[in-house]
Amino acid sequence: MKELVARIKEDGRVLGDGVLKVDSFVTHQVDPVLMEAIGKVFADVFRAANITKVVTIEASGIAPALYTAQKLGVPLVFARKSKSLTMNEELLTAQVYSFTKQVTSTVSISKKFLTEDDNVLLIDDFLANGQAAKGLIELCQQAGAHVEGIGIVIEKSFQDGRELLENMGIKVVSLARIASLKAGEVEFIEEDA
Ligand code: G4P
Numbered sequence: 540m541k542e543l544v545a546r547i548k549e550d551g552r553v554l555g556d557g558v559l560k561v562d563s564f565v566t567h568q569v570d571p572v573l574m575e576a577i578g579k580v581f582a583d584v585f586r587a588a589n590i591t592k593v594v595t596i597e598a599s600g601i602a603p604a605l606y607t608a609q610k611l612g613v614p615l616v617f618a619r620k621s622k623s624l625t626m627n628e629e630l631l632t633a634q635v636y637s638f639t640k641q642v643t644s645t646v647s648i649s650k651k652f653l654t655e656d657d658n659v660l661l662i663d664d665f666l667a668n669g670q671a672a673k674g675l676i677e678l679c680q681q682a683g684a685h686v687e688g689i690g691i692v693i694e695k696s697f698q699d700g701r702e703l704l705e706n707m708g709i710k711v712v713s714l715a716r717i718a719s720l721k722a723g724e725v726e727f728i729e730e731d732a
Pocket residue numbers: 557558559560561566596597598599600636637638639640664665666667668669670671672695700
């Protein structure tokens with residue numbers, strides 16, 4: 540997505556440890572005009588797929604997911620993160636390990652918002668190692684819902700997330716694909732549309 544790639548080139552900052560800082564338009568301050576355009580692209584790609592729910596994980600997946608859901612005319616459900624979930628039969632839960640933070644967290648969605656009748660489009664702001672996405676897929680599997688695909692705003696293609704998801708048979712659509720963050724430079728994979 541040209542506008543997104545241009546914005547990353549303009550306002551993205553590379554941190555030393557292979558992390559891209561995009562807090563001025565994605566992960567902290569949010570550009571609603573860009574997010575709406577992102578939502579439209581995801582919705583257009585999955586328009587014919589009869590999506591019934593858009594599912595993401597708090598916090599920064601919510602902005603692109605909300606516009607995507609609005610464009611598709613379906614609800615958004617975001618998985619909640621919580622450290623102290625007690626056993627509760629009304630919740631779908633999965634464990635997500637973060638390589639970045641080196642902690643495992645429990646993510647959950649209420650059973651009443653995800654069922655076997657759902658055809659789900661997953662959305663997230665970043666794809667790194669794919670552990671967050673894998674957790675969301677597990678929640679969908681527990682519900683008996685079908686996962687139609689996943690839309691990613693920024694894919695770090697030098698990490699293993701895409702391969703993990705594709706090996707699970709999931710269609711991955713990324714709007715910006717980053718080949719490298721070496722030497723403080725953002726290098727994109729050229730197929731960005
Ligand atoms: P994974 O889910 O792909 O395995 O990723 P990982 O554990 O490495 O990432 C943990 C968190 O860091 C996720 O957000 C993810 O979106 C975010 N992240 C991963 N790589 C980058 C990056 O290069 N730049 C930025 N800005 N974020 C990155 P989170 O902390 O779980 O969620 P949120 O509450 O911030 O949305």
